[in-house]
Amino acid sequence: MRETEAVLAAKHAIEICNACRYCEGYCAVFPAMELQRDFTLADMGYLANLCHNCNGCYHACQFAPPHEYGINLPKHFAEVRLESYAQFAWPQPLARAFERNGVVVAAVMALAITFVLLAVTLLVTPDVVFRPHLGPGAFYAVVSWGAMASVAGATLLFSIAALSVGAIRFWCATRSELTGPVTWRAVRRAATDIVTLRYLGGAGEGCNDADASFSLARRHAHHALAGGFALCFAATSVATVFDHFLGWVAPYGWFSLPVVLGTLGGISMITGCAGLMRVKLITDPAPVSRRVLGGDWALLALLLAAAVTGLGVLALRETSAMGVVMALHLGVILALFVLLPYGKFVHGVYRGAALLKAAVERDRHRPVA
Amino acid sequence: MIVRDDEPGHNGVMSEIVYDVAVIGGGNAALCAAITAREAGCSVIVLEHAPKAMRGGNSRHTRNLRAMHDAPTSVLTEAYLEDEYWDDLLRVTGGQTDEALARMTIRESQRVIPWMLGHGVRFQPSLTGTLNLSRTNAFFLGGGKALVNAYYLAAARLGIAIRYDSEVLSIDLDDGFARSVTVRSGGADTMIRARTFVASAGGFQANMDMLRASWGEAADNFLIRGTPYAQGTVLNSLLAQGVEAIGDASQFHAVAIDARAPKFDGGIVTRLDCIPFSIVVNRNAQRFYDEGEDVWPKRYAIWGRLVAQQPGQIAWSVFDAKCRALFMPSVYPAYRADTIEGLATQIGLDSAALRQTVDNYNAAVRPGSFNTQVLDDCATEGLAPPKTHWAQRIDTPPYYSYPHRPGITFTYLGVKVDAQARVIMQDGRPAANLFASGEIMAGSILGRGYLAGFGMTIGTVFGRLAGQGAARHARN
Ligand SMILES: Cc1cc2nc3c(=O)[nH]c(=O)nc-3n(C[C@H](O)[C@H](O)[C@H](O)COP(=O)(O)OP(=O)(O)OC[C@H]3O[C@@H](n4cnc5c(N)ncnc54)[C@H](O)[C@@H]3O)c2cc1C
Ligand code: SF4
Ligand code: SF4
Numbered sequence: 001m002r003e004t005e006a007v008l009a010a011k012h013a014i015e016i017c018n019a020c021r022y023c024e025g026y027c028a029v030f031p032a033m034e035l036q037r038d039f040t041l042a043d044m045g046y047l048a049n050l051c052h053n054c055n056g057c058y059h060a061c062q063f064a065p066p067h068e069y070g071i072n073l074p075k076h077f078a079e080v081r082l083e084s085y086a087q088f089a090w091p092q093p094l095a096r097a098f099e100r101n102g103v104v105v106a107a108v109m110a111l112a113i114t115f116v117l118l119a120v121t122l123l124v125t126p127d128v129v130f131r132p133h134l135g136p137g138a139f140y141a142v143v144s145w146g147a148m149a150s151v152a153g154a155t156l157l158f159s160i161a162a163l164s165v166g167a168i169r170f171w172c173a174t175r176s177e178l179t180g181p182v183t184w185r186a187v188r189r190a191a192t193d194i195v196t197l198r199y200l201g202g203a204g205e206g207c208n209d210a211d212a213s214f215s216l217a218r219r220h221a222h223h224a225l226a227g228g229f230a231l232c233f234a235a236t237s238v239a240t241v242f243d244h245f246l247g248w249v250a251p252y253g254w255f256s257l258p259v260v261l262g263t264l265g266g267i268s269m270i271t272g273c274a275g276l277m278r279v280k281l282i283t284d285p286a287p288v289s290r291r292v293l294g295g296d297w298a299l300l301a302l303l304l305a306a307a308v309t310g311l312g313v314l315a316l317r318e319t320s321a322m323g324v325v326m327a328l329h330l331g332v333i334l335a336l337f338v339l340l341p342y343g344k345f346v347h348g349v350y351r352g353a354a355l356l357k358a359a360v361e362r363d364r365h366r367p368v369a
Numbered sequence: 370m371i372v373r374d375d376e377p378g379h380n381g382v383m384s385e386i387v388y389d390v391a392v393i394g395g396g397n398a399a400l401c402a403a404i405t406a407r408e409a410g411c412s413v414i415v416l417e418h419a420p421k422a423m424r425g426g427n428s429r430h431t432r433n434l435r436a437m438h439d440a441p442t443s444v445l446t447e448a449y450l451e452d453e454y455w456d457d458l459l460r461v462t463g464g465q466t467d468e469a470l471a472r473m474t475i476r477e478s479q480r481v482i483p484w485m486l487g488h489g490v491r492f493q494p495s496l497t498g499t500l501n502l503s504r505t506n507a508f509f510l511g512g513g514k515a516l517v518n519a520y521y522l523a524a525a526r527l528g529i530a531i532r533y534d535s536e537v538l539s540i541d542l543d544d545g546f547a548r549s550v551t552v553r554s555g556g557a558d559t560m561i562r563a564r565t566f567v568a569s570a571g572g573f574q575a576n577m578d579m580l581r582a583s584w585g586e587a588a589d590n591f592l593i594r595g596t597p598y599a600q601g602t603v604l605n606s607l608l609a610q611g612v613e614a615i616g617d618a619s620q621f622h623a624v625a626i627d628a629r630a631p632k633f634d635g636g637i638v639t640r641l642d643c644i645p646f647s648i649v650v651n652r653n654a655q656r657f658y659d660e661g662e663d664v665w666p667k668r669y670a671i672w673g674r675l676v677a678q679q680p681g682q683i684a685w686s687v688f689d690a691k692c693r694a695l696f697m698p699s700v701y702p703a704y705r706a707d708t709i710e711g712l713a714t715q716i717g718l719d720s721a722a723l724r725q726t727v728d729n730y731n732a733a734v735r736p737g738s739f740n741t742q743v744l745d746d747c748a749t750e751g752l753a754p755p756k757t758h759w760a761q762r763i764d765t766p767p768y769y770s771y772p773h774r775p776g777i778t779f780t781y782l783g784v785k786v787d788a789q790a791r792v793i794m795q796d797g798r799p800a801a802n803l804f805a806s807g808e809i810m811a812g813s814i815l816g817r818g819y820l821a822g823f824g825m826t827i828g829t830v831f832g833r834l835a836g837q838g839a840a841r842h843a844r845n
Pocket of ligand 3: 023026027028050051052053054055056058073074077199
């Protein structure tokens with residue numbers, strides 16, 4: 001990590017925490033910290049991504065502001081995380097997207113929607129767009145399957161490549177003499193931590209949002225959002241198989257597998273987004289960095305838009321509005337795919353990698369002193 | 370009946386409301402009393418000198434509490450029975466305790482953890498504690514400030530009136546009967562009336578004038594590990610009105626902390642655990658005590674006093690690269706140099722004198738098998754004072770040093786109480802409607818020394834007793 005103000009503040013705080021360790025029961029950061037005595041700037045990139053921003057250690061800290069030590073780990077770490085996203089981004093010129101991420105996300109979303117709408121209106125006669133389509137192939141009358149699959153597929157592949165490069169860069173930059181070979185045991189442990197969101201748990205109690213009381217609202221909302229996202233992804237995958245390999249052309253009936261998965265997924269995503277937005281609104285601002293808020297809200301807005309337009313397509317698919325809603329939905333999805341490596345979505349990748357590193361190191365070492 | 374009286378500033382007047390119970394202080398002992406009294410149906414007001422952000426006194430710096438148990442619990446391993454607990458207490462106090470009160474406290478400690486859990490305090494699972502104390506001590510998840518936060522949330526939920534920035538100047542006694550408290554808040558003085566009062570305002574360790582009275586100018590070099598609000602105002606007010614004192618006013622618990630720590634509130638992170646693996650010299654570069662006398666947990670509490678007795682109340686530990694990783698990290702970096710002379714220059718000691726001290730020590734070190742886990746056989750021979758364990762030559766650069774000053778944890782002088790937490794007057798009778806809990810009465814049980822986690826046990830046990838007693842009295 002570069003020697004920025006945020007990284008130095010985090011390092012100063014962590015050196016104090018390592019002498020204190022009162023918060024060791026809250027999350028993975030403290031046990032990871034306790035394996036070391038001297039910290040590098042790169043360690044801050046690692047620990048910051050290990051932090052799940054539960055705010056537990058802020059409210060519990062006897063050295064939080066106005067104490068002269070001024071410890072505020074969730075805030076320091078949020079800023080370091082943001083800087084790490086930019087630093088590990090690939091290709092580097094696009095790292096600037098993290099500077100004003102809210103604006104970038106909004107702009108990309110607007111562009112993507114315009115692009116799809118333009119493409120649709122230029123390639124298809126308005127008459128086709130605004131006519132209700134019924135029966136097999138209705139959607140593809142508006143946007144052909146080939147166009148849809150190739151644009152989405154190419155974007156997604158590029159984004160996955162960019163995310164992978166980022167993950168590898170993160171791993172190389174933060175590996176230390178403590179890190180050893182990745183074992184199955186560590187992978188299993190990290191996977192469990194990710195899937196259960198163990199550390200949005202503060203030792204089973206939850207996060208501190210509005211005040212020092214514990215709440216599982218954020219964990220539950222995140223589960224709903226991530227689960228919903230997975231269901232929608234599954235819906236799309238199943239539909240692709242139906243359509244392309246089994247020759248059952250969309251749209252499908254209300255009780256078909258893709259529609260059920262997509263409906264549940266969409267509702268779940270909306271619930272999750274709403275829950276996370278609510279938590280954001282009630283959270284005590286003291287441990288929150290304003291620098292990250294734009295990107296946070298942008299990703300939530302994007303996911304919410306994806307879910308709402310997706311359900312919109314479903315609800316309006318037999319009406320003349322389907323064409324436009326469909327184009328909107330595809331625009332949002334395109335923006336989402338484009339932005340995967342250049343927005344808050346990357347937190348999942350780096351946090352996953354950090355959890356894996358923590359699992360590897362915890363198996364190999366004991367706390368110092 | 371719930372009485373809420375949150376409006377600030379009854380300038381210089383007597384408040385209209387008469388609370389059932391007024392609790393003075395805002396740390397663990399105060400909150401335990403307030404919650405207990407409120408749950409017994411009383412209207413309760415808590416008067417805390419500190420602002421909200423710094424509430425909770427020394428309790429915000431704590432990490433664990435010692436509790437008796439006869440079988441493993443969710444937060445404690447094995448068993449820790451009354452007699453063993455009592456033996457531990459007897460050993461550290463050298464007998465300066467009150468057996469009946471102490472045993473009552475120990476037995477009551479069995480009941481505190483479920484009560485704490487019931488009021489939102491969370492503990493670490495029993496096996497993860499940094500210190501190997503999970504048999505005797507339960508560690509608070511997030512430490513003492515998290516505990517204090519949980520109690521304040523519970524208090525707010527229960528409808529207890531909480532006033533921050535409210536310094537109690539006196540508890541106004543009238544022949545052993547407490548009538549009101551005088552509170553200074555926002556520059557104005559108010560009298561608050563209540564039927565009963567609980568004094569839980571901690572010790573006087575932050576009162577530099579009182580420390581100077583016993584220690585002279587040396588006191589100016591003492592650091593206070595905890596809250597600056599421990600001014601002893603309430604304690605002095607009571608002692609001046611015929612309440613029986615207990616404990617020696619000149620005594621305090623002190624450890625040798627990093628000299629660069631803030632004057633107040635440096636808390637746990639300024640502690641230095643390097644002494645058993647170092648030599649410790651004063652500002653004349655002379656050693657003054659056996660650094661390896663016993664394992665650190667049994668010796669750390671004498672070093673505050675030892676350093677307090679040195680010229681300028683300062684000392685430096687010196688060790689070499691071999692020892693750097695043997696103790697807990699601390700906040701401030703060690704001074705470091707490739708030669709002893711270079712180190713002496715950095716820390717402002719006479720380099721020839723430090724060289725001489727190190728040479729004498731090195732020459733006296735006898736070979737042995739170094740082992741940090743036991744009282745090993747690495748000792749000096751023919752050196753005064755000796756180093757009787759973990760003595761290794763200081764010969765592997767880089768060399769390191771930490772500066773140490775006395776860091777005061779708490780004072781022993783307090784008010785005497787009985788087994789119902791009632792404050793005892795000089796004539797031996799309990800005051801009618803005045804109770805005390807926590808540091809302000811801890812001297813009744815802990816006249817000397819310290820047992821890790823016992824401060825919070827005393828505060829919780831007596832806080833609950835005081836709350837029960839106050840409620841009983843207020844309702845009659
Ligand atoms: C660094 C450190 C670590 C410690 N660790 C432990 C540990 O792990 N376990 C343990 O058992 N003990 C520990 N102790 C000791 C422990 O802190 C005390 O025994 C315990 O906190 C005492 O609780 P209390 O409520 O009596 O006092 P405090 O917590 O000090 O509370 C006193 C309260 O009274 C208020 N007050 C003072 N004067 C006035 C006034 N005039 N008017 C109104 N309010 C006033 C203060 O603001 C404060 O809120 C530690 C102490 C320190 C300094
Ligand atoms: S956040 Fe504060 S209380 Fe928690 S470990 Fe760090 S210094 Fe200690
Ligand atoms: S905010 Fe929560 S997850 Fe982050 S370091 Fe603090 S306790 Fe751990």
